[in-house]
Amino acid sequence: MTVSIMTRATAAFQRSFMAPVARKAGVLQGPPYSTTISYISPSTSSTTSNRITGAARLGFQQRNTPTIAVYSSLASPDENTVSTTTTTTADDNGAEKTPAPPRRFIPKPFEYHQVITIRIDSLTNMGWGIGRVAIEDDESEEEIVTEVGGGDGSETDAPSRMWVVMVPHVVVGELVSVRIFRNQKNYSEADLIEVLEPSAHRVEPKCPLAGTCGGCQYQHMSLEAQREWKTKHVEEVLSQQQIQGYESADYGKTWEVLPTVGTDDVYGYRSKITPHYQAPREIGLDEYQLEEIGFQRSSNRNLVDVPECPIATPAINAKYKEVREHLHKQAKIGELNKPTKQKKRKRGGRGGATGATLLFRHADDDENGNPVVVTDHKEYMTTTIKDLKFRYLAGNFFQVNNFVIPLMVDAVVKAATQPTKKGTPPSYLLDCYCGSGLFALSAASSFDACVGIELNEKAIEEAYVNAEMNSISNCHFVAASAEAIFTSPPKIELSSDEPPSSGDNNGDIDAGNTTTAKREIAVNEFPRDQTVVVVDPPRKGCSEEFLKQLYDYNPERIVYMSCGPATQARDAKGIVEIGGYEIVSVQPFDLFPQTKHVESLVVFEKKPVAIEF
Numbered sequence: 001m002t003v004s005i006m007t008r009a010t011a012a013f014q015r016s017f018m019a020p021v022a023r024k025a026g027v028l029q030g031p032p033y034s035t036t037i038s039y040i041s042p043s044t045s046s047t048t049s050n051r052i053t054g055a056a057r058l059g060f061q062q063r064n065t066p067t068i069a070v071y072s073s074l075a076s077p078d079e080n081t082v083s084t085t086t087t088t089t090a091d092d093n094g095a096e097k098t099p100a101p102p103r104r105f106i107p108k109p110f111e112y113h114q115v116i117t118i119r120i121d122s123l124t125n126m127g128w129g130i131g132r133v134a135i136e137d138d139e140s141e142e143e144i145v146t147e148v149g150g151g152d153g154s155e156t157d158a159p160s161r162m163w164v165v166m167v168p169h170v171v172v173g174e175l176v177s178v179r180i181f182r183n184q185k186n187y188s189e190a191d192l193i194e195v196l197e198p199s200a201h202r203v204e205p206k207c208p209l210a211g212t213c214g215g216c217q218y219q220h221m222s223l224e225a226q227r228e229w230k231t232k233h234v235e236e237v238l239s240q241q242q243i244q245g246y247e248s249a250d251y252g253k254t255w256e257v258l259p260t261v262g263t264d265d266v267y268g269y270r271s272k273i274t275p276h277y278q279a280p281r282e283i284g285l286d287e288y289q290l291e292e293i294g295f296q297r298s299s300n301r302n303l304v305d306v307p308e309c310p311i312a313t314p315a316i317n318a319k320y321k322e323v324r325e326h327l328h329k330q331a332k333i334g335e336l337n338k339p340t341k342q343k344k345r346k347r348g349g350r351g352g353a354t355g356a357t358l359l360f361r362h363a364d365d366d367e368n369g370n371p372v373v374v375t376d377h378k379e380y381m382t383t384t385i386k387d388l389k390f391r392y393l394a395g396n397f398f399q400v401n402n403f404v405i406p407l408m409v410d411a412v413v414k415a416a417t418q419p420t421k422k423g424t425p426p427s428y429l430l431d432c433y434c435g436s437g438l439f440a441l442s443a444a445s446s447f448d449a450c451v452g453i454e455l456n457e458k459a460i461e462e463a464y465v466n467a468e469m470n471s472i473s474n475c476h477f478v479a480a481s482a483e484a485i486f487t488s489p490p491k492i493e494l495s496s497d498e499p500p501s502s503g504d505n506n507g508d509i510d511a512g513n514t515t516t517a518k519r520e521i522a523v524n525e526f527p528r529d530q531t532v533v534v535v536d537p538p539r540k541g542c543s544e545e546f547l548k549q550l551y552d553y554n555p556e557r558i559v560y561m562s563c564g565p566a567t568q569a570r571d572a573k574g575i576v577e578i579g580g581y582e583i584v585s586v587q588p589f590d591l592f593p594q595t596k597h598v599e600s601l602v603v604f605e606k607k608p609v610a611i612e613f
């Protein structure tokens, strides 16, 4: 019984909740106040709530709303703990009052600031915990499930719905007390008040701002749990696509998601941070005060002051401290309030009275071994990855975890160079969305020719500089939108150490000598069974136009790296179902420890054509 409830609730959740949650794209809408989160360490586990035993279904009466039952798939019936209160604040006279709900607050199924107890049984792809609550609701539409109960027609069999409550900063399995701040159409959102039964995977965050700062969602979780959830997340988004054909009688199940890999450098790893500040406040005549310099709060778009970011490298933190002190001094004397050209720009403008976004980027050490942190978007910097030097503009894209990039590069190169069905390694590589050439240049020694394409012209200029700097001569780069690699296939010049034909040197054949001959070949002339296409698009994934062209181009293998597993899964469906590929491996990378983000590599191989006799 419980299983069927959970299955249906999960399916309903996937349909109803995932999309809106994903649409929020990381912008959490909690209430504009800070919440004190307390938890009890596993060793001293106890609960402050009333413990009710021996009931399969527990309820409490709300004003104006139906009876709410709270229980969970993970708790045995006598584990269920229920409490109900509405949080209050003190007025000017010290009297307690319930805060007024926001104007558009939907009053069902929970009251504003109602406190409930839930067991966390899953996490969303945004890192929020999910607890399920059975609500009796006559207005329920199609998602009516039969409640856990005797099945004997007794009161416990009353129709009810599983209602999802989402709360941040929790670990799966925990029993938590939460305060509702919003009822959506199909689920409610709550703040964590107290962890009543902590998970063994709850750990002390390193950052005192964990939970308040929106940068990290998982610092309170053991690394093992973080990576396990990242693997599950990649698996879930791929499964949700219900990709046809990968699990057929002909091919069997062609993939499983491998465990998320990373390194032990789970703090002090980020080689780039971009804190913001708002224009200083005028507090007197010619007197100003700079308030927060930091990141967006987890609960709203306001800033939280972040004096130090433990996931950034120590060199970045040292520079950041220096810059913060300087900015506070500048602000005091009104320097940051002077209008600049960017005055009209919102936060995100770089300088001027509207505040700014700062940049800190950790480059290779200087020639004396001193750390270099670049703060100017227009400055060039160099990062060495596996003995290759990459120069790029500090304001341009480059991966931000120098510990994990080598693992990603190794995986891409390994996938790209595997022998094809013909038994020989592929000879041609297209690197779409190539940035300053990371994958093409890293794989170049294994290919006859690599062609990279990238929208950002400056990045392409740098890709050429990087090729030269690393003495790589078989890479070619194009500044254009990715689909142009197929629609306007660039011609490239290949050198081959073949003996020239008799006509090439006026019949003057010097037997035994080889001359480096040049030949031109266009990308659309590459033999497809020897061609691999690497794609590494921004989080929104590949455009439809690009994918259509890719299917038509029909390469032997597609190696798809992504920082957006959900859009990658969407694209994977088309690549398999329309393009005629099969998924051969899925490898997530923990490129952003302590956060909900995960990088994922999916490798596709052209399906063999079925021959009918």
Ligand SMILES: C[S@@+](CC[C@H](N)C(=O)[O-])C[C@H]1O[C@@H](n2cnc3c(N)ncnc32)[C@H](O)[C@@H]1O
Pocket: 397, 398, 399, 432, 433, 434, 435, 436, 437, 438, 439, 453, 454, 455, 456, 459, 480, 481, 482, 483, 536, 537, 538, 539
């Ligand atoms: C995730 S980054 C990958 C860069 C590179 N593979 C690396 O790891 O350094 C995505 C890149 O795609 C580029 N980009 C965005 N839209 C594009 C488009 N329509 N066509 C080509 N490149 C695009 C961005 O400028 C960015 O450099």
